[in-house]
Amino acid sequence: MCLAIPAKVIAIDGYLAEVECFGNTRKVGLTLKPETKIGDYVMVHAGFVIEIVDEKYAMESQELWKEMIKHEQHED
Amino acid sequence: MSSMKTNVYRDPVLGKELIQAIKKQAKIFQEKNGRKVNLMEVCGTHTVSVSKAGLRDVFRDDIELISGPGCPVCVTSHEDIDYMIELAKQPEVIICTFGDMMRVPGSHSSLAEEKANGHDIRVLYSPLEALDIAEEQPDKKVIFLAVGFETTTPAIAATIDMAEKREIDNYYVFTVHKICPPVVELLFNDPKLKIDGLLLPGHVSAIVGRKALDFIATEFKVPSSIAGFEPLDVLAGMYDIIRMLNQGEAKVTNQYLRVVTEEGNKAALDMIAKYFEAASSNWRGIGSIEGSGLVLKPEYQKYDARNLYDITIPESSNTRGCRCGEVLSGHIKPTDCGHFGRSCTPVSPVGPCMVSYEGTCATYFKYERKV
Numbered sequence: 001m002c003l004a005i006p007a008k009v010i011a012i013d014g015y016l017a018e019v020e021c022f023g024n025t026r027k028v029g030l031t032l033k034p035e036t037k038i039g040d041y042v043m044v045h046a047g048f049v050i051e052i053v054d055e056k057y058a059m060e061s062q063e064l065w066k067e068m069i070k071h072e073q074h075e076d
Numbered sequence: 077m078s079s080m081k082t083n084v085y086r087d088p089v090l091g092k093e094l095i096q097a098i099k100k101q102a103k104i105f106q107e108k109n110g111r112k113v114n115l116m117e118v119c120g121t122h123t124v125s126v127s128k129a130g131l132r133d134v135f136r137d138d139i140e141l142i143s144g145p146g147c148p149v150c151v152t153s154h155e156d157i158d159y160m161i162e163l164a165k166q167p168e169v170i171i172c173t174f175g176d177m178m179r180v181p182g183s184h185s186s187l188a189e190e191k192a193n194g195h196d197i198r199v200l201y202s203p204l205e206a207l208d209i210a211e212e213q214p215d216k217k218v219i220f221l222a223v224g225f226e227t228t229t230p231a232i233a234a235t236i237d238m239a240e241k242r243e244i245d246n247y248y249v250f251t252v253h254k255i256c257p258p259v260v261e262l263l264f265n266d267p268k269l270k271i272d273g274l275l276l277p278g279h280v281s282a283i284v285g286r287k288a289l290d291f292i293a294t295e296f297k298v299p300s301s302i303a304g305f306e307p308l309d310v311l312a313g314m315y316d317i318i319r320m321l322n323q324g325e326a327k328v329t330n331q332y333l334r335v336v337t338e339e340g341n342k343a344a345l346d347m348i349a350k351y352f353e354a355a356s357s358n359w360r361g362i363g364s365i366e367g368s369g370l371v372l373k374p375e376y377q378k379y380d381a382r383n384l385y386d387i388t389i390p391e392s393s394n395t396r397g398c399r400c401g402e403v404l405s406g407h408i409k410p411t412d413c414g415h416f417g418r419s420c421t422p423v424s425p426v427g428p429c430m431v432s433y434e435g436t437c438a439t440y441f442k443y444e445r446k447v
Contacts, residue, residue, distance in 0.1 A: 015238075029202075029204055031237065031238070031347065032234060032341060032344040034343060043279065046202060046203060046227070046231035047201060047202020047231060048202070048204075048230070048231040050227065050231075051341060054333065054334045054335070055334075057334040060333070061085075061312075061331075061333065061334065062090065062308075064312075065308060065312050066090065068094075068315065069093045069094060072097040072100065
């Protein structure tokens with residue numbers, strides 16, 4: 001039930017947005033994240049956008065994890 | 077196709093390196109403490125991620141991965157399922173629900189059986205659709221079965237908000253919402269469980285924010301990490317926890333920075349606070365826990381399906397000896413239950429943990445059985 005997959009916002013009409021995920025589109029509510037913009041990647045849960053995916057952090061995580069491993073290997 | 081690429085979080089080379097780093101830390105723990113480290117994944121979706129990626133097996137000599145009570149369908153009590161079934165039998169009612177609830181066995185029946193008996197029960201992807209049904213059929217009472225943790229509650233609150241704005245007066249919710257902190261506290265205080273660290277649910281955390289979970293570190297001195305649901309997300313969270321254990325540190329780290337913020341989702345939290353208040357709630361196999369549920373505030377009682385009919389449920393029972401309760405609280409593994417894989421399978425489930433997509437028993441059945 002807590003599964004949520006990033007979807008891209010392709011249109012906004014008032015409190016509803018159309019999002020696309022793996023080629024499927026569906027209407028979702030924006031009440032919980034009213035600042036959502038067209039082009040954002042969002043997490044959708046139970047029919048509502050619950051968060052906008054931070055692309056900067058999405059890119060950085062991998063680098064952080066590589067750093068973590070480097071640090072670990074250094075201690076050998 | 078414009079979906080965000082998630083395969084970067086499944087990178088096999090980086091994955092292997094992370095596994096080695098975790099194993100090294102787990103070994104240090106084992107040498108220090110004379111036992112394996114016990115980590116609990118609270119969220120059912122983590123349970124699925126861990127098993128699907130084969131991590132339980134990869135770490136079988138290093139880490140005891142215990143599945144926690146994080147599947148909302150599974151923790152819904154017998155009594156509440158029975159009540160839902162009685163509601164479905166009332167005249168002029170349309171029951172709307174997420175699909176997972178359909179086959180959960182009540183004491184005498186299930187929603188799927190009642191649908192087969194001719195009652196109007198519909199599976200929806202979103203409670204928003206229930207509002208449309210209510211608007212289109214004003215002569216019916218449309219009841220949404222509101223099951224779920226902090227992630228789902230704001231969505232339900234938002235539908236009530238919309239029902240108010242759209243002046244829809246035949247939309248109701250049957251709330252069995254639960255919140256995570258009280259049950260986490262209960263597990264820590266259980267002398268039979270020795271939980272060293274917690275892998276915290278990514279999407280509940282997206283709503284409540286990282287800071288709201290700091291109490292786990294400050295009050296219980298248990299290191300924890302918020303993780304996403306891809307294999308590398310999970311591994312990064314596990315690494316954080318074991319490293320903190322070895323260093324004698326206890327913090328709540330955030331390994332899901334792309335989605336989880338320090339403060340959480342303010343609009344969602346405001347929406348919960350506007351419509352809901354804390355109440356005691358009954359957890360399957362665990363019992364009633366004070367302050368662990370969310371119910372509609374007195375001023376919004378007109379949306380509460382419990383007020384619609386004078387329903388007395390037949391005596392609820394768990395006569396078939398389902399041990400889902402013990403599985404949910406981490407006391408036994410699904411394979412310790414006599415029903416598992418024999419009289420209880422996803423096709424013919426005895427209990428909810430075998431029904432739900434993220435139920436621990438269903439996950440073990442799909443990914444952890446050895447031929």
